[in-house]
Amino acid sequence: xxxxxxxxxxxxxxxxxxxxxxxxxxxxxxxxxxxxxxxxxxxxxxxxxxxxxxxxxxxxxxxxxxxxxxxxxxxxxxx
Numbered sequence: 001x002x003x004x005x006x007x008x009x010x011x012x013x014x015x016x017x018x019x020x021x022x023x024x025x026x027x028x029x030x031x032x033x034x035x036x037x038x039x040x041x042x043x044x045x046x047x048x049x050x051x052x053x054x055x056x057x058x059x060x061x062x063x064x065x066x067x068x069x070x071x072x073x074x075x076x077x078x079x
Contacts, residue, residue, distance in 0.1 A: 001078045006032060009068060010051050012043035022072040 002025070003018045005011075009029045013036075017028040036044035055061050 002072060002075045003078055004029075004072060004075070006044075008071070010047055010054075010064075012036075012041070012047040018078065022069045025072065026068075 001018050001020055003016050004025050005017070006013045006015045006029060009017075009025070011029060011033060015032060017025045017032070019025045019028065033044060033048055037048060054064050
């Protein structure tokens with residue numbers, strides 16, 4: 001199991017997500033982002049808007065995603 005924070009994944013807070021794969025972490029982060037959006041959390045909405053800008057360029061989005069996957073793979077397992 002590895003842990004990444006909302007901020008590490010482009011978000012706005014220190015909430016931690018723990019999972020065995022990057023895909024699981026990404027899904028947790030996405031769900032958290034939707035929850036914060038529904039609550040009207042301004043810092044998270046700002047972070048989501050920034051992510052939407054990245055998503056407009058497919059190459060930039062792939063590069064961002066691959067960078068985060070590598071970061072996850074390089075992390076030590078939780079003890």
